[in-house]
Amino acid sequence: MAEPPREHALDEMVEPVVPSRFRWLARLLDAGPGARIVDLGCGTGAAFDAILSSLADPSAGSVIGLDSSVEALRTTGRGLAPWPATARLLIQADLNAPLPVADAAADRVLCHNVLECLPDQDALLREAHRVLRPGGKLLLSHSDFDALVFACEPGDLALTRRLVHAYCDTQQAWMDAVDGTVGRRLVEIVGRSPLVVETVDAAVVLSRRFQPGELGYGYAHNLVSALTDAGAADPAELERWLAGLRRMDERGAFLFSVNDYAVVCRRPWRRHRRPRAPCTSRPGSRQNPGPR
Numbered sequence: 001m002a003e004p005p006r007e008h009a010l011d012e013m014v015e016p017v018v019p020s021r022f023r024w025l026a027r028l029l030d031a032g033p034g035a036r037i038v039d040l041g042c043g044t045g046a047a048f049d050a051i052l053s054s055l056a057d058p059s060a061g062s063v064i065g066l067d068s069s070v071e072a073l074r075t076t077g078r079g080l081a082p083w084p085a086t087a088r089l090l091i092q093a094d095l096n097a098p099l100p101v102a103d104a105a106a107d108r109v110l111c112h113n114v115l116e117c118l119p120d121q122d123a124l125l126r127e128a129h130r131v132l133r134p135g136g137k138l139l140l141s142h143s144d145f146d147a148l149v150f151a152c153e154p155g156d157l158a159l160t161r162r163l164v165h166a167y168c169d170t171q172q173a174w175m176d177a178v179d180g181t182v183g184r185r186l187v188e189i190v191g192r193s194p195l196v197v198e199t200v201d202a203a204v205v206l207s208r209r210f211q212p213g214e215l216g217y218g219y220a221h222n223l224v225s226a227l228t229d230a231g232a233a234d235p236a237e238l239e240r241w242l243a244g245l246r247r248m249d250e251r252g253a254f255l256f257s258v259n260d261y262a263v264v265c266r267r268p269w270r271r272h273r274r275p276r277a278p279c280t281s282r283p284g285s286r287q288n289p290g291p292r
Contacts, residue, residue, distance in 0.1 A: 015113075016218040021205050021260065022050035025112060028201060028262055029139045034060040035107040038131060040095055040124065041114035042067050045076030051110075052083050062087035064101060068094060095124055096176060101131040109138045115189070116142065116179040125193035132267040138195060141262035143205075144183035148219060151255035153244040163241065166232050167223040183261040195265040207256040210249035216256025220245055 031037055031051055039047055042065030052058040065076050065088075073090045080088050093100055096118060109128045115121050128138045146168040152160045168180030182189070190197050207216035224242060227233040248254040 016215050017046040026050040026054045031108045036062050038064045038106040038109045040111040045079040065090045066093040099127045104133040106131050107136050112141045116182045117175040119177040129194045134269045137266050142183040143258045145180035149257040156244050170226050170230050172226050186263045190265045197265050199264045201262045203260045210254040
């Protein structure tokens with residue numbers, strides 16, 4: 001019997017929460033009263049908190065969270081506990097496989113920072129199309145990891161560029177694939193699906209402190225861990241880089257940013273063809289030229 005997949009440490013897979021980022025996503029998702037919402041790769045549920053906070057009556061809707069991590073789902077469940085009477089269903093699921101959600105069961109689907117890890121991105125969009133009702137919307141969002149900005153010491157600029165590019169292209173142990181530039185190609189990916197693009201947006205997520213719990217701190221240490229595990233950088237060089245970022249923070253000069261891109265797309269309404277009117281033109285006319 002095959003062994004179940006290893007449950008990776010939660011901090012390997014989940015980045016620090018930036019509330020403003022998820023408020024932005026909640027606005028773009030634009031879920032109405034009683035909406036049935038599915039989050040593909042819900043992580044620790046930060047998006048649910050922002051979405052439910054944006055609703056006039058959160059108890060009228062329902063949320064379904066899918067994630068491969070049992071630990072992440074437990075955290076999501078604890079986060080949803082303060083929302084009384086909200087229908088919720090949290091499912092451990094492989095997003096590479098057909099989704100355990102019925103056809104046309106969702107009004108809104110969210111997928112944030114998941115697509116780069118999937119070998120078949122098109123398959124997930126086909127599944128999102130299937131679970132959306134006609135007229136329902138998918139919010140597909142992703143960071144572009146090739147454009148991470150770390151304000152570093154002047155002598156570390158070339159090193160920082162090299163580390164960021166290597167990090168973008170490094171497949172970590174918990175990932176089934178790596179595509180760190182997928183954020184800039186979301187429109188192209190949606191264009192290959194049955195969904196229709198409605199809007200395209202971008203936002204810069206900024207972090208000014210190099211301290212635990214801050215986004216820039218989290219990314220820097222995940223970069224170091226990923227490149228160390230992959231043997232893609234010298235550990236001493238990485239530690240020197242982190243020390244430089246700490247000094248930048250001590251001077252109040254640290255800055256980190258990442259670009260997030262978001263595409264809102266819609267499942268089209270079913271179109272009913274009108275029956276074709278019988279042909280009444282005579283053979284050989286302009287409308288019915290007949291055989292040559």
